[in-house]
Amino acid sequence: MQIISELQGWIILGLGLLALGAEVYALLHAVRQRPDAFVAAGKQTKTFWVAALAIATLLGFAVLGGGFGILAIIGIVLAGVYLADVRPAIDSIMGRRR
Template identity: 45%
Template sequence: MDLIASGQGFILLVLGVAALGLEVWALVQAIRFRKDAYPAAGKQTKVLWVTLTAVGAAVGFVSLGNPLGFLSIIAVAIAAIFLVSVLPALRSVQGPGGRTSNGPYGGW
């Protein structure tokens, strides 16, 4: 029985680390884009998305050992919504790198 419990604990830890990685990645992506790109993409403000993903990453860190808790699932959902819905819209407006290719005197 101890072997099964250890295996379950390990699986939960792996899920928690994967969830935290997803949440941190969403936070980094939310920070990368300019604040005017969010309304241009038809999404909520940068402050809202950075706050939501930062809180999600904090919840993911605190609940690293229990990724199946209610708040942990909400944190993963917020990160997933950002990565699936908001990030592609931001990339379509501003490009994949978070910056436009146009300098102060136009493009290359």
């Protein structure tokens, strides 16, 4: 039974690292974009997204290795919304194809 518990711990750590990676990637993408691209894409401002993603990254780091609580879920949802909705719209406005 200890082996199963240890395996679960490693899986949670791996998922936490993947989530943190997505949050960091989303934050870095938002920081590198022009502020007017967010408005042109019809999304919230750059300041909003950078602040939200910075908080998401901090939440992801804070719960790393400690399991998935509501804080981890909030962080990955914020990053997921940015990566699935905002990033493609900004890339389209900026003339980048994905």
